Amino acid sequence: EAGVVQSPRYKIIEKxxxxxxxxxxxxxxxxxxxxxxxxxxxxxxxxxxxxxEAVDDSQLPKDRFSAERLxxxxxxxxxxxxxxxxxxxxxxxxxxxxxxTEAFFGQGTRxxxx
Amino acid sequence: GENVEQxxxxxxxxxxxxxxxxxxxxxxxxxxxPWYKQELGKRPQLIIDIRSNVGEKKDQRIAVTxxxxxxxxxxxxxxxxxxxxxxxxxxxxxxxxxxxxxxxxTRLFVKA
Numbered sequence: 001e002a003g004v005v006q007s008p009r010y011k012i013i014e015k016x017x018x019x020x021x022x023x024x025x026x027x028x029x030x031x032x033x034x035x036x037x038x039x040x041x042x043x044x045x046x047x048x049x050x051x052x053e054a055v056d057d058s059q060l061p062k063d064r065f066s067a068e069r070l071x072x073x074x075x076x077x078x079x080x081x082x083x084x085x086x087x088x089x090x091x092x093x094x095x096x097x098x099x100x101t102e103a104f105f106g107q108g109t110r111x112x113x114x
Numbered sequence: 115g116e117n118v119e120q121x122x123x124x125x126x127x128x129x130x131x132x133x134x135x136x137x138x139x140x141x142x143x144x145x146x147x148p149w150y151k152q153e154l155g156k157r158p159q160l161i162i163d164i165r166s167n168v169g170e171k172k173d174q175r176i177a178v179t180x181x182x183x184x185x186x187x188x189x190x191x192x193x194x195x196x197x198x199x200x201x202x203x204x205x206x207x208x209x210x211x212x213x214x215x216x217x218x219x220t221r222l223f224v225k226a
Contacts, residue, residue, distance in 0.1 A: 040219070042120075042216030043203070091157070091158070102160045105150075105157040105158045107156070108157060
């Protein structure tokens with residue numbers, strides 16, 4: 001079974017440019033998460049989806065970040081415009097709907113804003 | 115806001131020794147506590163987890179303890195090996211993973 005797939009693995013952009021990340025979760029997983037991981041830090045939740053509905057986006061900087069999960073499967077996270085401080089690894093994770101459930105992470109997209 | 119504190123941030127042990135990483139959480143609704151291992155440049159992967167109705171869980175060289183009253187939980191690795199070197203993250207989650215908060219991580223070095 002394929003795990004969580006993310007693309008691209010690496011992205012270098014100039015500040016003020018837009019960027020998008022894509023995530024394909026594990027088949028059958030209703031819950032999808034986007035996390036941001038700064039160097040030397042733990043993952044920080046940006047947004048959580050239950051199927052196609054964003055149920056927790058309180059940590060998403062909505063002035064420049066947006067996300068969508070059409071049809072409740074793949075998801076895209078966008079930053080427009082990117083700032084230097086957005087440089088980080090963006091991790092996507094998915095989990096099955098259950099009482100106690102493990103989150104499976106993708107490899108992440110390492111974003112560098114120059 | 116809710117948070118998870120993790121200590122130490124860096125831990126260096128000799129091969130064969132034990133390593134202990136400690137976390138405290140603030141959200142009383144937390145009842146699921148996973149631990150993830152992240153090797154350099156790789157994704158976090160679950161190594162062990164514990165639910166709030168259990169005080170201790172063991173899987174070979176890895177064990178986790180939970181004290182719900184004190185809101186503490188710890189990871190214990192015995193007979194450490196060089197391949198245990200990685201960053202370890204604790205997390206606290208409520209039922210269904212609606213709110214999962216990660217600790218800042220512990221970088222473990224196991225010296226051969």
